[in-house]
Amino acid sequence: MKILILGAGPCGLGAAHRLNELGHSTWRIIEKNSHVGGLSASFLDDAGFTWDMGGHVLFSHYDYFDRVVAAALGGEWHEHQRESWVRIFQRWVPYPFQNNVRYLPDAVLKECVEGLRDLSGIPADAANFREWMDAVFGRGIVKHFMEPYNRKVWGVPLESMDKGWISERVSMVDLNRISKNIAEQRDDLSWGPNNRFKFPKQGGTGAIFEGIARPLMARIDLKRKMVRVDLEQKEVLLADGERVGYDFLINSSPLDLFVRSSVFLPDVVRVAADDLVHNGGLMAGIGLAGKRIDPKCWMYFPESDSPFYRVTNFFNYAAANVPQGTNDEYFSLICETTFSPHSPRNSATIMAETVEGLIASGLLTERERERIVSKWLLEVPYSYPVPTLGRDRALGIIQPYLESRGVYSRGRFGAWKYEVGNMDHSFMQGVEVIDRILYGARENTVGRRE
Numbered sequence: 001m002k003i004l005i006l007g008a009g010p011c012g013l014g015a016a017h018r019l020n021e022l023g024h025s026t027w028r029i030i031e032k033n034s035h036v037g038g039l040s041a042s043f044l045d046d047a048g049f050t051w052d053m054g055g056h057v058l059f060s061h062y063d064y065f066d067r068v069v070a071a072a073l074g075g076e077w078h079e080h081q082r083e084s085w086v087r088i089f090q091r092w093v094p095y096p097f098q099n100n101v102r103y104l105p106d107a108v109l110k111e112c113v114e115g116l117r118d119l120s121g122i123p124a125d126a127a128n129f130r131e132w133m134d135a136v137f138g139r140g141i142v143k144h145f146m147e148p149y150n151r152k153v154w155g156v157p158l159e160s161m162d163k164g165w166i167s168e169r170v171s172m173v174d175l176n177r178i179s180k181n182i183a184e185q186r187d188d189l190s191w192g193p194n195n196r197f198k199f200p201k202q203g204g205t206g207a208i209f210e211g212i213a214r215p216l217m218a219r220i221d222l223k224r225k226m227v228r229v230d231l232e233q234k235e236v237l238l239a240d241g242e243r244v245g246y247d248f249l250i251n252s253s254p255l256d257l258f259v260r261s262s263v264f265l266p267d268v269v270r271v272a273a274d275d276l277v278h279n280g281g282l283m284a285g286i287g288l289a290g291k292r293i294d295p296k297c298w299m300y301f302p303e304s305d306s307p308f309y310r311v312t313n314f315f316n317y318a319a320a321n322v323p324q325g326t327n328d329e330y331f332s333l334i335c336e337t338t339f340s341p342h343s344p345r346n347s348a349t350i351m352a353e354t355v356e357g358l359i360a361s362g363l364l365t366e367r368e369r370e371r372i373v374s375k376w377l378l379e380v381p382y383s384y385p386v387p388t389l390g391r392d393r394a395l396g397i398i399q400p401y402l403e404s405r406g407v408y409s410r411g412r413f414g415a416w417k418y419e420v421g422n423m424d425h426s427f428m429q430g431v432e433v434i435d436r437i438l439y440g441a442r443e444n445t446v447g448r449r450e
C-alpha cells in the first residue's frame with residue numbers, strides 16, 4: 001500500500017513518524033520547501049538572530065506528542081511560565097483582559113463592568129462571533145478590546161465568523177470573579193491551556209520538527225512541489241514533471257489550493273472550496289543591540305497606533321535566539337500583522353510601520369531606533385484558517401468526496417479548522433489518519449470542536 005504525504009510540516013511529519021514507528025515502508029513525503037517544519041519552521045538570519053514564523057509556543061494536549069517532542073529535542077528545552085499582556089490606553093493590562101479590567105482608566109472600567117451587568121442576548125442564540133461577543137462580554141469589553149483586537153487578528157468582518165470554534169481559545173467571563181478582582185485589587189493571570197509552555201534551547205520552534213524529521217529524511221523529498229493531482233489515476237504531478245502514484249494521499253497543503261489543482265473533481269466540490277477563507281501574515285523580526293529585562297512573553301495590541309496584533313519577546317524564550325559569542329547583548333521582538341482583502345497591508349512598508357508602532361505603543365524608545373541591528377521580514381500567505389459561517393458546510397462537501405477517492409486532507413490548512421490547528425493538533429491529525437487508514441481507527445482530533 002503506497003501512502004504519499006504532501007507537506008513536511010507537523011501534520012505530514014506526524015503521519016510519517018507513525019508510519020515509521022509501525023514499520024510501514026512504502027511511503028514518501030513531497031515538500032516544496034528546502035526545509036521541513038512548514039509554518040513551524042525557524043530561520044537564522046545573517047546577524048545571528050533566530051526567528052519563528054510568528055512567536056510559537058508549545059503547549060500540548062497529547063502524551064504521544066509530548067513523548068515524540070522529548071525524544072526529538074533530547075531534553076534540550078526550557079520550560080516557561082506564560083506572561084501575556086494587552087497594550088491599551090498607554091498602559092499594560094494582564095491577560096485575560098476581561099479578568100483584569102481594574103487596570104483600565106475609571107470611565108472605561110465603568111463601561112466594561114456595566115456592559116457585563118447588562119449583557120445583551122444569550123450566547124447560544126448568537127448567530128455569529130460578533131453577536132456572541134456581545135452576549136458574553138458586554139458592550140464595554142467588546143468596544144475596547146474584543147472587537148478591535150479580533151478585527152486586527154482575523155482581518156475579516158466578525159459577523160462573517162462562526163462561534164462554534166471558541167471554547168478553548170477565548171477565556172470566558174465570570175462577573176463575580178471580575179468584581180472580586182476589582183475589589184481586592186487582584187491580578188488574575190492563570191487562565192488558559194498555555195499557561196506553561198516549552199521552547200527548544202537552540203534553533204527556535206523549528207528544532208522540534210527538524211529533530212522529528214531526522215530519522216525520516218531518506219523518505220522526505222525536499223524542493224519538490226505538487227502542481228496537479230489526478231484523482232482518477234491516483235497520481236500526483238510534480239513541478240519537475242515527475243508523476244508519483246499512490247493508494248492513499250495525505251494532503252497537508254492548503255485545501256482550497258489542493259482542490260484547485262485536482263482534476264476529475266465535481267463542480268460542487270470546486271465551488272465549495274471558494275467558501276474557505278484565510279488570512280495572511282507579515283512576520284517582522286526586529287533585532288536590537290542592548291540588554292532588555294522584561295519578563296513578558298507576548299503582548300496583544302488592539303489599538304490602531306500599530307499594525308501588529310501581537311508582539312513576542314522572543315529573546316526571553318531561549319538565549320540562543322539572539323547572537324552568541326560576543327561580549328555585546330541583544331534582544332529581539334517578533335511582530336505579527338495580518339493582511340487580507342478586508343485588511344490590506346503593504347509588505348514594502350510594513351517594517352517601517354512596525355517600528356513606528358513599537359515606538360507608539362511604548363515597546364521601543366526613539367533612541368533604541370538606532371540600536372536596531374537586524375530586520376527580518378517574512379510574508380506568510382496562509383496564516384489563519386478563518387472559521388467562517390460557511391466553513392463547515394464547505395468542508396462537509398469537500399472532505400467526504402476526497403476521502404471517497406483515497407485522499408485525506410489534514411493539518412492546519414489541510415483540514416481548515418483553526419480550533420484544532422496548532423502544532424500538537426496538526427501533528428496528531430497526521431498520526432491519527434494513519435491509524436485510520438491502516439486499522440480503521442477513529443480520528444479524535446480532526447472531528448473535535450476545541
Ligand SMILES: Cc1cc2nc3c(=O)[nH]c(=O)nc-3n(C[C@H](O)[C@H](O)[C@H](O)COP(=O)(O)OP(=O)(O)OC[C@H]3O[C@@H](n4cnc5c(N)ncnc54)[C@H](O)[C@@H]3O)c2cc1C
Pocket residue numbers: 006007008009010011012030031032033036037038039040053054055056057058059224225226227252253254281336380382383384410411412413414421422423424426427
Ligand atoms: C502566526 C502563527 C503563530 C502560531 N503560533 C502557534 C503556537 O504558538 N503554538 C502552536 O502550537 N501552533 C502555532 N501555530 C500553528 C502552527 O504553525 C501549525 O499548527 C503547524 O505548522 C501546522 O502544521 P501543518 O503540517 O498542518 O501545516 P504547515 O505547517 O502549513 O505545513 C504544510 C507543508 O506543506 C507544504 N506544501 C504546501 N503546498 C505544497 C505543494 N504544492 N507541494 C509540496 N509541499 C507543499 C508546505 O511547504 C509546508 O511545509 C501558529 C501559526 C501561525 C501562522
